[in-house]
Amino acid sequence: MKAIAIRDNSNSRNTKNKIFLGIVIFFSLLTILPIILIVGELVVKGIGQINLSFFTEAAPDTLQAMVAKANGETIPGGIANGITGSILIVVLAAVMAIPFGIITGIYLYETPGKRYSNIIRDIADILQGVPSIVLGLIVYLWVVKYITHSYSALAGSVSLAIMMLPLIIRSTEETLKMIPGTLKEAAVALGVPYHKIILRVLIPSSFSGLLTGILISISRILGETAPLMLTTLGNPRINWDITHPTSAVPLLIWQFYNDPNMVELIWSSSLFLMGFVLTLNIISKRISAKHSIH
Amino acid sequence: MNNSDKITKYFLFAGSFLILIVAGGMVYSLVGGAIPAFHKFGWHFITSTNWNPTEGRESYGAMPFIAGTMITSVLALLISIPMAFSTSLFVSEYFRKTPVASVLSTLVDLLAGIPSIVYGLWGFYTLRPVIMHLGLSPQGFGVFTSGIILAIMIIPYATSLSNEIIVMVPNELKEAAYSLGATRMEVIFNVIVPNARSGIVASYILAFGRALGETMAVTMLIGNANKVPHSLFDTGNTMASVIANQFGEADGLKLSSLIAIGLLLFVITALVNTAGKFIIKKLS
Numbered sequence: 001m002k003a004i005a006i007r008d009n010s011n012s013r014n015t016k017n018k019i020f021l022g023i024v025i026f027f028s029l030l031t032i033l034p035i036i037l038i039v040g041e042l043v044v045k046g047i048g049q050i051n052l053s054f055f056t057e058a059a060p061d062t063l064q065a066m067v068a069k070a071n072g073e074t075i076p077g078g079i080a081n082g083i084t085g086s087i088l089i090v091v092l093a094a095v096m097a098i099p100f101g102i103i104t105g106i107y108l109y110e111t112p113g114k115r116y117s118n119i120i121r122d123i124a125d126i127l128q129g130v131p132s133i134v135l136g137l138i139v140y141l142w143v144v145k146y147i148t149h150s151y152s153a154l155a156g157s158v159s160l161a162i163m164m165l166p167l168i169i170r171s172t173e174e175t176l177k178m179i180p181g182t183l184k185e186a187a188v189a190l191g192v193p194y195h196k197i198i199l200r201v202l203i204p205s206s207f208s209g210l211l212t213g214i215l216i217s218i219s220r221i222l223g224e225t226a227p228l229m230l231t232t233l234g235n236p237r238i239n240w241d242i243t244h245p246t247s248a249v250p251l252l253i254w255q256f257y258n259d260p261n262m263v264e265l266i267w268s269s270s271l272f273l274m275g276f277v278l279t280l281n282i283i284s285k286r287i288s289a290k291h292s293i294h
Numbered sequence: 295m296n297n298s299d300k301i302t303k304y305f306l307f308a309g310s311f312l313i314l315i316v317a318g319g320m321v322y323s324l325v326g327g328a329i330p331a332f333h334k335f336g337w338h339f340i341t342s343t344n345w346n347p348t349e350g351r352e353s354y355g356a357m358p359f360i361a362g363t364m365i366t367s368v369l370a371l372l373i374s375i376p377m378a379f380s381t382s383l384f385v386s387e388y389f390r391k392t393p394v395a396s397v398l399s400t401l402v403d404l405l406a407g408i409p410s411i412v413y414g415l416w417g418f419y420t421l422r423p424v425i426m427h428l429g430l431s432p433q434g435f436g437v438f439t440s441g442i443i444l445a446i447m448i449i450p451y452a453t454s455l456s457n458e459i460i461v462m463v464p465n466e467l468k469e470a471a472y473s474l475g476a477t478r479m480e481v482i483f484n485v486i487v488p489n490a491r492s493g494i495v496a497s498y499i500l501a502f503g504r505a506l507g508e509t510m511a512v513t514m515l516i517g518n519a520n521k522v523p524h525s526l527f528d529t530g531n532t533m534a535s536v537i538a539n540q541f542g543e544a545d546g547l548k549l550s551s552l553i554a555i556g557l558l559l560f561v562i563t564a565l566v567n568t569a570g571k572f573i574i575k576k577l578s
Contacts, residue, residue, distance in 0.1 A: 017480075031378075034416075035408070037420065122568075127317055130563060134534075137324075193302075223410065223412070224410075253415070257411075257418075270409075270415055273412070277408070
């Protein structure tokens with residue numbers, strides 16, 4: 001009697017086991033469904049609108065778009081004002097965040113146990129979790145109100161630089177931790193000055209890791225819309241003056257989305273933005289996989 | 295240590311000030327900007343559900359947005375847990391180190407690379423019609439739609455850490471359970487989950503922290519109604535989305551109230567993230 005009971009029990013346990021595997025596979029597939037649908041939809045709807053003028057001309061105004069639509073033509077213009085604006089803002093943010101991020105990262109690596117280092121590390125962690133819209137608000141108060149006195153590319157890049165800074169600090173520290181300590185010890189033993197150890201040993205040997213961190217942080221900020229709405233506002237023309245309102249690709253998408261005459265343009269610009277961000281992501285993963293120390 | 299080495303040390307030390315200044319300045323500006331709102335409304339600012347920008351009868355309360363943020367984020371977490379947990383088991387246990395697993399984890403990582411505004415567009419043009427078709431809400435906007443999109447957005451944050459933790463569960467423990475005749479599912483629930491529990495919880499807390507601050511996708515989908523949502527399919531607003539929405543025409547007391555909401559959001563996300571990091575620190 002007892003033996004039968006055990007066998008029955010093991011049958012139901014095996015069935016449960018199989019059902020659970022089925023559930024795991026089902027939900028895993030469900031997880032990747034959105035990315036396939038999103039990428040698919042953007043490619044199908046967006047690829048047809050991408051041509052040369054997409055990259056070379058500024059966005060049309062709503063009247064041009066309305067006339068073109070009424071005549072059954074394709075909407076003229078492109079997103080050149082957004083692309084140049086994004087380049088300006090992101091490069092400026094990178095110039096501000098990368099040196100300080102790397103210096104702070106090296107400092108944390110060099111003084112691991114210190115109380116001050118732990119505080120910096122905790123602050124970096126907290127800063128990393130601050131919602132980007134809150135950064136936009138703060139930079140509005142700092143830069144838009146007191147420095148440039150108008151919405152400006154500079155304000156946008158400050159908000160994005162604050163997003164980049166903690167990412168670069170942590171990735172620099174983590175990368176440096178992976179370098180064998182013997183490398184540095186050898187340099188110290190040879191009497192190499194400290195700044196040369198940093199410039200000739202630490203940075204070169206962790207270069208691919210630092211690069212990965214930088215690329216990942218850039219891919220994070222490229223698609224940011226919310227802080228730019230509060231800081232750079234947008235601009236119908238191409239603008240290289242950092243004290244003036246400037247457009248960016250995500251801002252243009254937002255503008256197209258809110259304008260019934262231009263709403264068709266969202267697909268190509270979103271495809272471009274997402275394609276760019278995902279490519280950066282994949283490149284940085286390649287670099288880190290190729291050079292990781294095992 | 296000679297002079298040049300000392301200079302280098304001080305140089306590094308000075309470089310690390312920037313993040314302190316930024317963080318200190320952020321708190322200072324948020325608190326300073328929020329003072330007029332708190333001065334006018336007191337603690338009532340947090341509990342009041344009234345948001346009325348009409349001139350002369352201005353009255354601002356943050357409760358609708360605190361409620362909106364909490365409801366959408368909790369909903370997003372609840373929806374994402376089965377998907378994130380299954381993905382982690384798929385990648386780190388069932389199909390560990392197989393090509394299928396690496397394809398799956400790459401795809402899930404890509405979810406983190408899609409800009410928020412693109413999620414918003416997809417939610418608006420693809421998900422919203424489905425919600426309308428199912429008759430869940432007439433316009434398809436609301437807490438439920440936002441919750442689903444947020445759930446998709448936070449899955450990569452929930453899986454990345456828990457994958458690592460699940461892989462780290464010692465093989466001896468699993469083998470011991472198998473040798474006693476345990477099935478794979480029993481090993482998962484009696485060995486892996488208890489061992490990896492705090493790491494898994496921490497990664498879900500961090501994912502929840504992400505959901506709290508998401509702006510664009512939610513702004514495009516929640517319906518932007520300044521009231522406490524009455525049901526899952528009702529419209530509402532979150533703290534992040536109300537800032538994005540109302541900032542454009544804001545000055546004076548209204549701007550101060552938006553900054554005060556920003557301050558509250560900052561405090562809430564900082565607390566949630568600190569809780570998550572604290573658990574992770576205890577692990578290592």
